[in-house]
Amino acid sequence: MERYILNCALTAVDVLVVGGGPSGLIAAAEAARRGARTMVLEEHGEVGRPAHCAGLVSVEGLRRLGVRGSEGFIQGLARGAVLHSPSGLEVEVDAGRYVAYVIDREAFDRELAGRAVDEGAELRCRAKALRLLMGRRVEGVEARVDGGVEEVAAGVVVDAEGARFKLSRQAGLPTPDPFMLYPAAQLELKGGDVAKGFVELFFGEAWAPGFFAWIVPTDGGCRVGVASRRGGCRFLLERFVKKHPKASTRLRGAAPMGLAGGLLVLGGAAARTYVEGMMVVGDAAGHVKPTTGGGVVFGGLAASVAGEEAASYSLNGDAEALERYEARWRRLIGRELSWMARLRRYLSSLSDEGYERLFKAAALLNLGGELARVGDMDLHALTAFRLSINPRLAPLAALVALGVLKESFKAKPIEGWGRRGVGSCLGR
Numbered sequence: 001m002e003r004y005i006l007n008c009a010l011t012a013v014d015v016l017v018v019g020g021g022p023s024g025l026i027a028a029a030e031a032a033r034r035g036a037r038t039m040v041l042e043e044h045g046e047v048g049r050p051a052h053c054a055g056l057v058s059v060e061g062l063r064r065l066g067v068r069g070s071e072g073f074i075q076g077l078a079r080g081a082v083l084h085s086p087s088g089l090e091v092e093v094d095a096g097r098y099v100a101y102v103i104d105r106e107a108f109d110r111e112l113a114g115r116a117v118d119e120g121a122e123l124r125c126r127a128k129a130l131r132l133l134m135g136r137r138v139e140g141v142e143a144r145v146d147g148g149v150e151e152v153a154a155g156v157v158v159d160a161e162g163a164r165f166k167l168s169r170q171a172g173l174p175t176p177d178p179f180m181l182y183p184a185a186q187l188e189l190k191g192g193d194v195a196k197g198f199v200e201l202f203f204g205e206a207w208a209p210g211f212f213a214w215i216v217p218t219d220g221g222c223r224v225g226v227a228s229r230r231g232g233c234r235f236l237l238e239r240f241v242k243k244h245p246k247a248s249t250r251l252r253g254a255a256p257m258g259l260a261g262g263l264l265v266l267g268g269a270a271a272r273t274y275v276e277g278m279m280v281v282g283d284a285a286g287h288v289k290p291t292t293g294g295g296v297v298f299g300g301l302a303a304s305v306a307g308e309e310a311a312s313y314s315l316n317g318d319a320e321a322l323e324r325y326e327a328r329w330r331r332l333i334g335r336e337l338s339w340m341a342r343l344r345r346y347l348s349s350l351s352d353e354g355y356e357r358l359f360k361a362a363a364l365l366n367l368g369g370e371l372a373r374v375g376d377m378d379l380h381a382l383t384a385f386r387l388s389i390n391p392r393l394a395p396l397a398a399l400v401a402l403g404v405l406k407e408s409f410k411a412k413p414i415e416g417w418g419r420r421g422v423g424s425c426l427g428r
Contacts, residue, residue: 013039014314017073017152023282023299024160025112030307032119043128047113048106055103058377061297065398075218077214079197084202085359092132093368126201132170155279163263176286177267185233185261186225192254194222210348264293268341274322281306290344302329317426339381361396
């Protein structure tokens, strides 16, 4: 730990990153690599604690981020998923190869922290940003550091604080849709008779209203979680573990090792992610897959751009860097986020009967086999497009498309979709 928690004086830096999660650390590494004096403020005592996610990251996603799988943070591998309908129907997706890592988020975050420090960034834990320092632009932050309050001047602030939006609001920036912030709770369990190599998702109003419950196998146990549009996730999680007809029998006897909670940002990206002197990245900007709540890959892709443009803005006085940051991340993931947000609103609106219709159609049309062939764990909108052009899946595609269209009338216009957008994201 001493390797990267530095006791540096907080005075003035080129790039100040608020938040020591994956997005903040990736942005810090990119900025420091380009010669910017970079500092990360992390409010907790250690990077990676407390953990807030299921720790399932696609192999391709890590490749896109330029992060190689390491024994230091990999706890398991997944080759597919089993989806359970409210009544117990199952759809299995088996890629026939390992397509995802189950990672130890604490170790993963420490790995990213070490990389940032190796590039020259300074990282300070127990340093909580209290408010922005505002002049003609954002000029830094006031932070509580080890019990005292200090001001940190910065050429640019990168807000990677997660789903709090405190600094974004202070800067007058819009935040992701507040009606699509879903509370979540997760248990780390030792033991249990779970399917190795397969993630399991369980749908149904009785277990996870508006979302799903999950079981992610780990080495020697599993992670079990629930998210819900209604809240009450700890109660729902306990109920799922003890009473779900399938899950409870397989989890019986498993020993709880820890409980975590948080908010899933499922409404898509914020309408604007920069003001003069500040840019927003990661969960705080809505760089999260609305379909599943995963934010490591999309947040990391945007963070790479943020770090590069933050260095250009602070070192070179590049007045267009902030606007360029937003344009670039939208080219990378903006269309995906927009389409996924519509799909999430549709899925969240489904009743149990609606899910049963989808599952029956999926089983009849062998959707699981087609998903294994053309699916992408990160690019769900692209996956939906690939499925929709398969004539055999036309009935299911029409059913989903009508539901998405209905929900789209309640949301803002969708960003454009085209071959160029898909290619730019895949090529990153």
